[in-house]
Amino acid sequence: QSALTQPASVSGSPGQSITISCTGTSSDVGAFxxxxxxxxxxxxxxxxLIYDVNKRPSGVSNRFSASKSGDTASLTISGLQAEDDADxxxxxxxxxxxxxxxxxxxxxxx
Amino acid sequence: ITLKESGPTLxxxxxxxxxxxxxxxxxLSTSGVGVGWIRQPPGKALEWLALIYWNxxxxxxxxxxxxxxxxxxxxxxxxxxxxxxxxxVDTATYFCxxxxxxxxxxxxxxxxxxxxx
Numbered sequence: 001q002s003a004l005t006q007p008a009s010v011s012g013s014p015g016q017s018i019t020i021s022c023t024g025t026s027s028d029v030g031a032f033x034x035x036x037x038x039x040x041x042x043x044x045x046x047x048x049l050i051y052d053v054n055k056r057p058s059g060v061s062n063r064f065s066a067s068k069s070g071d072t073a074s075l076t077i078s079g080l081q082a083e084d085d086a087d088x089x090x091x092x093x094x095x096x097x098x099x100x101x102x103x104x105x106x107x108x109x110x
Numbered sequence: 111i112t113l114k115e116s117g118p119t120l121x122x123x124x125x126x127x128x129x130x131x132x133x134x135x136x137x138l139s140t141s142g143v144g145v146g147w148i149r150q151p152p153g154k155a156l157e158w159l160a161l162i163y164w165n166x167x168x169x170x171x172x173x174x175x176x177x178x179x180x181x182x183x184x185x186x187x188x189x190x191x192x193x194x195x196x197x198x199v200d201t202a203t204y205f206c207x208x209x210x211x212x213x214x215x216x217x218x219x220x221x222x223x224x225x226x227x
Contacts, residue, residue, distance in 0.1 A: 001172055034212035045220060051213035089156050093212045098169050099158040
């Protein structure tokens with residue numbers, strides 16, 4: 001299985017909105033509504049932001065939203081804040097009953 | 111809910127690695143629950159390795175399947191991952207995490223493991 005494709009980096013200014021894409025195939029992202037997104041600050045543990053394509057766990061800011069269309073999922077962060085400066089990973093359940101992660105996207109808040 | 115990885119920090123090429131995940135706050139006998147392993151080489155992306163469910167069902171990353179074995183001891187709240195035939199490219203931080211269908215909602219702090227001669 002191949003890693004999901006994410007842009008290596010994105011950037012935005014405080015207050016702006018950015019979107020990170022996550023492209024897979026009909027065997028993973030396109031197969032089920034089981035896409036998750038994680039935020040990871042340097043040297044820290046990944047933190048679950050979104051699950052089941054667009055659901056936020058309790059405690060996650062509503063500035064984080066997500067969607068999916070076909071084989072591509074997207075994470076949108078609105079009202080960018082300095083604390084959003086981090087790495088972001090998508091993951092998906094697959095038709096083989098395994099898991100696959102994306103290559104990660106480095107978000108820089110300018 | 112907490113998970114914590116333990117095991118060696120260093121091994122030589124060709125050797126094997128055994129990592130233990132000790133968790134609390136949930137039971138691996140609860141329907142739908144699983145515990146798995148995910149690793150992250152320094153400066154690189156997350157890579158899913160293996161998962162064991164409450165019912166003993168096991169799943170492995172196809173590219174690493176021949177080298178991995180995952181087991182659980184429900185009474186001790188532990189999941190063990192064994193990786194054989196180590197290579198320097200296996201150097202990474204190894205995380206254990208809980209899955210409730212279908213996401214990884216709680217992660218351990220991670221354990222850095224180095225393969226070097």
